[in-house]
Amino acid sequence: MDKRYDFKKFEDEIYAQWEESGYFNPDNLPDAKEPFSISMPPPNATGMLHIGHALFLTLQDIMVRHARMTGKKALWLPGTDHAAIATNAKVEKILKEEGKTKYDLGQEKFIERVDEYVSTSQDTIRNQIRKMGSSCDWSRERYTMDEGLTKAVQTAFIDMYNDGLIYQGNRIVNWCPHCESTLADDEVEHKDHNAQLYYIKYGPFIIATSRPETKLGDTGVAVHPDDARYQEYVGKTIDVDLAGHTITVKVFADPEVDQEFGSGVIGVTPAHSVVDFDFAEKHGLETIQVIDEKGIMTDKAGKYASLEAPDARKQFVNDLETAGLIEKIEDYVQATSLCYRCGSVIEPLISKQWFIAVNKPADRLNGKSLKQVSIEVVKNDEIHFVPSRFEKIYFHWMENLRDWCISRQIWFGHRMPVWYAKNDTKKEKPIVSKEKPEGDFVQESDTLDTWFSAGLWTFSTLGWPEITNDLKTYYPTSVMETGYDIIFFWVARMIIMGTYHMEKENIRDVVKESVPFKTVYLHGLVRDRLGRKMSKSLGNGIDPLEMIEKYGADAVRLSLVIGITPGNDLRMFEDKIKGYRNFATKLWNIARFAKERGVKLTSEIPTLEKAPDKTDNPDNFGPWILSELSGLYSNYENSLKEYNFGQAGETLYTFTWHSLADWYIEMCKKSENVDYHNHVLGYVLYWLLKLLHPYTPFVTEKIWNEFDQKNPLMVEQLSDKHFKSLEDKMDSENKEMKVLIKRASSVKQEIEKKRKQADIDENKEKYTKELESIAAYIKSLEKKLANKQFVKNAPKEVVEREQQKLEDFKQKKEELEKLLGE
RNA sequence: GGGCGCUUAGCUCAGUUGGUUUAGAGCGACUGGUUUACACCCAGUAGGUCGGGGGUUCGAAUCCCUCAGCGCCCACCA
Numbered sequence: 001m002d003k004r005y006d007f008k009k010f011e012d013e014i015y016a017q018w019e020e021s022g023y024f025n026p027d028n029l030p031d032a033k034e035p036f037s038i039s040m041p042p043p044n045a046t047g048m049l050h051i052g053h054a055l056f057l058t059l060q061d062i063m064v065r066h067a068r069m070t071g072k073k074a075l076w077l078p079g080t081d082h083a084a085i086a087t088n089a090k091v092e093k094i095l096k097e098e099g100k101t102k103y104d105l106g107q108e109k110f111i112e113r114v115d116e117y118v119s120t121s122q123d124t125i126r127n128q129i130r131k132m133g134s135s136c137d138w139s140r141e142r143y144t145m146d147e148g149l150t151k152a153v154q155t156a157f158i159d160m161y162n163d164g165l166i167y168q169g170n171r172i173v174n175w176c177p178h179c180e181s182t183l184a185d186d187e188v189e190h191k192d193h194n195a196q197l198y199y200i201k202y203g204p205f206i207i208a209t210s211r212p213e214t215k216l217g218d219t220g221v222a223v224h225p226d227d228a229r230y231q232e233y234v235g236k237t238i239d240v241d242l243a244g245h246t247i248t249v250k251v252f253a254d255p256e257v258d259q260e261f262g263s264g265v266i267g268v269t270p271a272h273s274v275v276d277f278d279f280a281e282k283h284g285l286e287t288i289q290v291i292d293e294k295g296i297m298t299d300k301a302g303k304y305a306s307l308e309a310p311d312a313r314k315q316f317v318n319d320l321e322t323a324g325l326i327e328k329i330e331d332y333v334q335a336t337s338l339c340y341r342c343g344s345v346i347e348p349l350i351s352k353q354w355f356i357a358v359n360k361p362a363d364r365l366n367g368k369s370l371k372q373v374s375i376e377v378v379k380n381d382e383i384h385f386v387p388s389r390f391e392k393i394y395f396h397w398m399e400n401l402r403d404w405c406i407s408r409q410i411w412f413g414h415r416m417p418v419w420y421a422k423n424d425t426k427k428e429k430p431i432v433s434k435e436k437p438e439g440d441f442v443q444e445s446d447t448l449d450t451w452f453s454a455g456l457w458t459f460s461t462l463g464w465p466e467i468t469n470d471l472k473t474y475y476p477t478s479v480m481e482t483g484y485d486i487i488f489f490w491v492a493r494m495i496i497m498g499t500y501h502m503e504k505e506n507i508r509d510v511v512k513e514s515v516p517f518k519t520v521y522l523h524g525l526v527r528d529r530l531g532r533k534m535s536k537s538l539g540n541g542i543d544p545l546e547m548i549e550k551y552g553a554d555a556v557r558l559s560l561v562i563g564i565t566p567g568n569d570l571r572m573f574e575d576k577i578k579g580y581r582n583f584a585t586k587l588w589n590i591a592r593f594a595k596e597r598g599v600k601l602t603s604e605i606p607t608l609e610k611a612p613d614k615t616d617n618p619d620n621f622g623p624w625i626l627s628e629l630s631g632l633y634s635n636y637e638n639s640l641k642e643y644n645f646g647q648a649g650e651t652l653y654t655f656t657w658h659s660l661a662d663w664y665i666e667m668c669k670k671s672e673n674v675d676y677h678n679h680v681l682g683y684v685l686y687w688l689l690k691l692l693h694p695y696t697p698f699v700t701e702k703i704w705n706e707f708d709q710k711n712p713l714m715v716e717q718l719s720d721k722h723f724k725s726l727e728d729k730m731d732s733e734n735k736e737m738k739v740l741i742k743r744a745s746s747v748k749q750e751i752e753k754k755r756k757q758a759d760i761d762e763n764k765e766k767y768t769k770e771l772e773s774i775a776a777y778i779k780s781l782e783k784k785l786a787n788k789q790f791v792k793n794a795p796k797e798v799v800e801r802e803q804q805k806l807e808d809f810k811q812k813k814e815e816l817e818k819l820l821g822e
Numbered sequence: 823g824g825g826c827g828c829u830u831a832g833c834u835c836a837g838u839u840g841g842u843u844u845a846g847a848g849c850g851a852c853u854g855g856u857u858u859a860c861a862c863c864c865a866g867u868a869g870g871u872c873g874g875g876g877g878u879u880c881g882a883a884u885c886c887c888u889c890a891g892c893g894c895c896c897a898c899c900a
Contacts, residue, residue, distance in 0.1 A: 001859095003859090003860080004860085004862075005862095028900085050863085094831090139892095140882075192896075197900085207900075208900060209900065222900085228832095240872095256899095257899090257900085258896085258899055258900085261899045262899080262900065266899090267898045267900075268900090269900095273898075273900080275898035275900075276898085276900085277897090277898095277899095278898075303854090335897080368851090385852090388828095389826070389827080392825080392826080393825080393826075393895070396824090396825075396895095396896070397896075398896095400896085400897085446868070463881060484894095484895090485894095485895090487895095488896095507839055525844090529833080529834080531893075532894090540836095562835090562836095562848085563834075563835050563836065563847085563848080564835090565835090565836080567827085567829075569827090569828090569894090570826080570834090570835085570892085571833095571835085573833095573834080573835095573850060575834090575848095575850090576834070576848085576849080578849090578862080579848065579849065581847095581862065582860095582862040585860065585862050586859095586860065586862080586863090588859090588860080588861070589859040589860035589862095589863090590860085591859085591862080593859035594858080594859085596858090596859070597858090597859095604841090638838095644838085644840085647836075647837095647838085648834075648837090650836070650847075650848095653848090654847080655845090661859085661860085662864080662865095665859075666864090669859095695883050699835095733837095766867090767885095772834080773844075774844090776844080777844045780844070781844085784880085784881085787880060787881095788880085789879095789880035789881090790880040790881070791879050791880085792880075793881085794841070794880065794881075795841080797842085798841050798842085798881090799841095799842090801841080801842060802841085804842095805842095805844095809844090
């Protein structure tokens, strides 16, 4: 073996061997029975691996490798997402560099161009995923735009349409003038910014508005029903002159109006405000659109027509001022809506779009709505969140969910199975069908929201709408592991889609449950050393590929996992990774030490009676390390069961470095009982490599290989039964074990004592101090034990423990006193 | 406006239902050592009133209240 583990030399090779072995595919695990499955959150097909990917790949790989090694039929299904808006924008940018626009190409050619781009760049992310050591089943890889998933999307759309859950409607939507597309509610970000509040003389009222130009489209005035100031106008329709532009508004009362804010009167603009749209629906107001899809004033804006909205505002305010209609202008902080992709200010607009009705009772769901069922399955614990606090956030979002706008005006994406007669230019008579109807029909030009297909991911990738063996076996998936930032975008949508489509009559009895996953594990965000988000503009990102190159994939994996807790952000910096590179080297050297001594890996428990019966004999460390190993195993398994990946990792680290290397191996060297220790070491290493493998798959596999093992480590079994028998054996030889382990620890103390003795002269002062603090502690223990309340109320074990402590410290005190010659 | 999280050694973080720890780890600092498993090493030292205050309890980093700072999410006050 080389003196140092050269990860660069081995990692790619090891991965290739794994892949060739076919064991990433659970079909090739013949003895495995109980299924375990994870759908990989699909990275963007055109994306590059970033540190966030590295984190989820590590966590999921740990789960999958562990499942595989504990006898499960472990499937980790990889894939990529077409990321409609992002990819569309990317290709548009490339075209721009060529001096072209998408219109030069036309939709068909543009899509060809996108497909071309996607297929060349998909390989990049695939290979980057491999670099992390991800043991996913590439034979089942999917893409959200592949043939099968396209079919799934169409089937899902048609089913929901036929059930009345998808409808076309003229409703107010979030419009991004830059992307020229609608956005879902949660694709809109809210940011405070400084704005002006204009108080306008508005017929008999004063109204406040931050967007004066929209007032040209007002059709109503809202006041509070109890507001004495405006009672006389309620129910009346009045004409209002706004500097020469006359609008007609209906005055109505609604309890939503806050009497205290502004003047207590709202000018209602149904076409350009979400709230006002709701008012309009409720009170039967007309809508007048004064701003169009590109942010330009329409003909309805009278003399302001064809101006850009900000210019129209300036001019309009100017005109109002001249006419003496501006009462005052106040500064105030307003929450504006911004596009989450490009940051443009969102324009609420009324337009004809496709929606999913989340509140509508559905026959398939026994008259419950999508929303109700999605809430229910989490309340009933059919799905549970780790950490559970995110359930509250999920409920809150679900309860307030409005109908989901699923149509997008970008070119790249799933086409809807919707057709219009060629002369139906207003899209008034949609025909929903997979095939183009006979005659002169054109397909709906809008595409579907990316999250529509992403919502189907857990079952579309298993072959749905076909009823496949995979669907029967692996649905619902065991765990959904993803970031908390994506709960609404994705997790919630998968729950909506899964609980609906898997209730279909031909599926219901085939899958075990309709929920898409049983557990949602949410990890935190990776931040820089200062806790800032990693971003290109800050240049504070850590490139996982560069780090793999420098320190190895195992080191990157450990650095992402040790010390983390579910749902909490973590900070990442290079030194951390370097430290874990050292760990891999440490492990390598342990193995090298073993190999050079002629150690053979073995699963056979070393006999205990070989340890000689002498207090200071280093051979006593044999039983000691076995008991440590046994403790490690239960700690490890319990931590993983609770998704405490950080803790399990830390336990492995501490055992390997400190118990095994620093103590046990040091003792081995001092013993002449070579055969015995070789057995112990071969045994401990055999199991330790298995335990470590999910965390550091490369170096453990390589070491395993160095010991000429038959099978790859990745399909070796971590046997619960074995550790039970280790424990049993230790129990059955309980008395002897306890004595031996105790002796081992007394050897440790002996060594420390000798060390102290050696430097006692130089450090007399220090030990005197220590003696003082021990004396003080003894006093406090005595006081505690003299406290009747304590003895009465505390559990017996605690009291006993304190008594034991007292004795131990008394002994320590005596020893120290002896040392100091007092 | 509502909700959530965080605040523990110089830095990054653990700390399970309150009691196996007179508060732990890694990194960094300092002292010493070792060159036949490993300097990507070993032994050790220093460093913390567990954000402040109050309460419950025999016992609180851990539970409750309150205040402060940081961060995040949600939200239709025009």
